[in-house]
Amino acid sequence: MKHPDFAKRFKQAVAHAGVEDTQEALARLFDVSTVTIWSYRNGEKLPRMSTATRIAETLEVSVDWLLTGAGSGPGELGLKEGSNVTQGPRIQGRIPLISWVQAGAFCEAVDLLEPGEAEAWLPCPAAHSDRAYALRVNGDSMTSPYPGQRSYPEGTIIFVDPDKPLTNGCRVIAKINGEVTFKSYAEDMGHIYLRPINPTYSPMEVTGKDISFCGVIIGSYTPE
Template identity: 35%
Template sequence: MKKKELEPIAKQECAALKAIFMERRKALGLTQEKAAEALGMNQGSFSHYLNGRNSINTPFAVQVAHLLQVPVESFSPRIAKLIDMMTKAVSGEGLAEKHKGEREGSNVAPVPQPWRAPRKYPLISWIAAGERAESPDNFVPGDAEDYLASTENAGDKGYWLSVRGPSMTSASNPSFPEGTKILVRPEGFDLISGKFYIARHVDGEKTFKRLFIDSGISYLTPLNQTFKTVEVDGDWEIIGRVIDAKIPGL
């Protein structure tokens, strides 16, 4: 069966990406084979994206933008807008404006939210996650790789982590590709079904997952369905809630 031809907008995105790749490849020391290997695919699959045989999806867009060191918007404003919506969905930004029309005519006025200036939090390693909240005196500011700003309130001991692996990458919203920076509030948070948390196992393993609570039982669920859901038993401890995210490539 002949493969369905891509929509015009999808073709334009592929052509734009190909032009960027051709322009950037020499400076970055890339060939199609090297780029494909870095993206975890074969050369044929990568070529299909460049030549308009495969439509560019969000996870691929984020990864290839990071590889080519360009913003997603440079080849797909459509996906860049989608990623922006995903980021705002995590922090709750924009919800007031979204529901403005629903409140028109109502005699109940929204309570204005106080403005907060951006605050910088350290980007730390997964090894240090948890220990920072429990033993802040042992955390040396120089241990941070970087400091990233957010208007979200992560508390005095808040920190950023960089997402590892593909377990939280999804073809639909929300999705947190590898390299996404997530802001963690390690104290003063509630456990809410459907929200995102950092959990620690007794063996020291730490993981970023979505929490679901069903009939009083909590589960750590990945967004990538090829990974397993884990029941939160006595071996697991929730050590922080994720309240903001920065998607790479924006």
Template identity: 35%
Template sequence: MSDRICQRLKALNLRSSNLIKATGASRGTVSQWVNGGTEPSAKYLSKLADVLGVTERWLTEGGLVEESSGNSHPGPDIRRRVPLLSSVQAGNWKEMVEGNLDEVTEWIETTAKVSPYAFSLRVTGDSMSSPPGSGVSLPDGSLVIVDPDIEPVSGKIVVARLNGSSESTIKKLVVDGPNMYLMPLNPAYRPIPIDTSCEIVGVCVRLEMNLP
């Protein structure tokens, strides 16, 4: 059994200290298990099998590895529901918060830790689709979770409303000395120079999308 225990320790990158914590056994007892001095008693077998991710039968009898669980784990809990807005609604989000939420017809559940003023927005077009291997990409149809309470700093993906426009746009904020730009992730599109008249509505904190 010690060979099987060592095999699983190596496979899972665990240490004896992990076995001590999971089973409640003493350091000396765990050392005996690992080195082949003694085998775990029934008192410890269930907890030992759990931490090693195998069945008790495999641990005691050997054979082909019988993992007790797959390679997936429960995801984080849903933290809140946020309204799904149109680009026009996002540009006027401050006004909506003050009493026009009746206009919201769809809400999105998110695991993101965001402020009560957060909302979601659907990406349209391919200006935020970056080339393969270039890092973050926001493909057409994906959803971003936006938090207006986060400070917009250079390098963040933001939702912005240009002066004179009623619609908002999703772009990467780039500050280069005195110059500021809204930068598409798709190199086929040109950066948009902006000044202080541009309103940053919020910072994108999470990307939600369906797999093809």
């Protein structure tokens, strides 16, 4: 499948950024091969999301615009003078929103996804590894009934990083006996527990059980 519109936007962004426009120079700039640069210029393929994010940040365009034509193109990322909107947190990249079944597979071996293999690619303001992903919360076990306590109601988008180390009290995605779950991680007197936030659910002791940790929560977002 050809991607001529992407090739046009790629060339436009390179020209606007004023970087050296040769295959060799662009390959060094974006840390890819010269063959890959040729394929971008000719619309032969789209970059992986991690590469597209790197290219977009370097050329100062939005990754959405680079891949789809939506969002901010060359020279449009800055805020207009006199705007009453303040700059939000810097987007650290976009990560795939995947299913819980896919998250279970990530516990075994994380293979970076291509655009189109995820439900969506979401902006993530938290620093994260290339293996980070997002999930949509199911159920109410991590919903707090108490005001002011951190809570993750059903439908909340959580950002997960498999490379972030476990710490006592962190929120995790874990796989137990083939089932993927979202809980708080706790260590106490040599024992390991997975604890819900909702007090109507019981904590689980997982010491010595067949369990894999699929990542630590690094942020969350609740859609309107």
